[in-house]
Amino acid sequence: MAKYYVNITKSHTSPGKHDVHEERCPYTPPHTVFLGFFNNCEMAVFQATKFYSDVEACTICCTGCSKNKEELMATEKAS
C-alpha cells in the first residue's frame, strides 16, 4: 500500500489536468489533496476523479496508469 496525492493546481506537464502522484515521487507538487492508501495507482486515479473531472496519472511514479484510465472507469461503471 502506498499513499497517493492529487495536485490541487493543474499540472505543468499535463496541461489542464490534475496529476496524481505516489507519496515518494520526486515530482509530487507542493499543494496536494491526500487521496488515501491504495494498492495501485489505478485505484488512486479513480479516487482522484471524485475530486476533479480532469485527472491524469503521473508518468514517472504511475507508469502505465494514464493509458488505462478510461478502461478502468468503464469497468467501475459496469460493476
Ligand SMILES: [Zn+2]
Ligand atoms: Zn509522480
